[in-house]
């Protein structure tokens with residue numbers, strides 16, 4: 001009984017904290033404003049990777065899972081000028097992001113689970129080459145495996161996928177998400193899925209210790225038609241199978 005009560009109290013206190021954080025954020029930053037740190041976890045090299053990919057490849061669409069307050073979405077819209085479809089399953093964050101990014105007319109927002117969003121999007125999407133940012137991981141339910149399968153099975157076009165919070169092999173200065181057994185964002189967990197779809201993983205070429213902001217790791221995966229262009233991006237380095245660690 002006491003344990004149950006404690007659990008409920010902990011949940012409630014987390015909800016209050018999240019609510020306070022959201023209200024404070026909205027009061028402080030009611031609109032998305034481009035700035036040096038804003039977007040991609042305030043990471044300079046990550047932004048460099050994104051810019052290099054946008055410069056190297058003729059994308060015609062960006063997809064994002066996990067909008068949160070819209071900072072990365074705003075940065076991507078600002079730099080690329082491309083149409084963006086983004087999804088968020090938390091109603092409050094969805095509304096905040098919509099308000100903060102209301103000056104952008106090429107962003108469409110979906111209040112949806114990321115898997116449903118991707119499935120629905122691919123039913124009607126006419127874009128031929130997509131940059132896809134997968135960042136909807138924040139809790140027990142990790143949709144990443146299914147998100148990748150949906151993309152590979154249901155999107156016939158060319159793509160580059162960037163997954164945030166992914167372990168960079170051999171560089172512990174980059175942080176990553178680990179939600180327990182079978183739910184770590186690393187090659188030990190996702191390597192077989194990448195191999196099954198013949199996806200060569202690319203990682204940041206800069207050492208984690210030199211990255212700014214939150215120093216989150218990432219992995220970049222490309223379809224066959226985009227592979228050579230991604231190889232030419234010096235902000236990234238391919239991870240060949242013999243480098244497995």
Ligand SMILES: C[S@@+](CC[C@H](N)C(=O)[O-])C[C@H]1O[C@@H](n2cnc3c(N)ncnc32)[C@H](O)[C@@H]1O
Pocket residue numbers: 039040041065066067068069070071072073087088089090093112113114115135136137138143
């Ligand atoms: C790390 S934050 C995203 C940050 C955002 N991409 C940025 O860079 O500014 C993760 C977000 O994903 C959302 N999320 C988690 N699981 C989700 C799911 N299955 N479908 C949609 N959104 C989800 C969370 O509510 C949270 O707002």
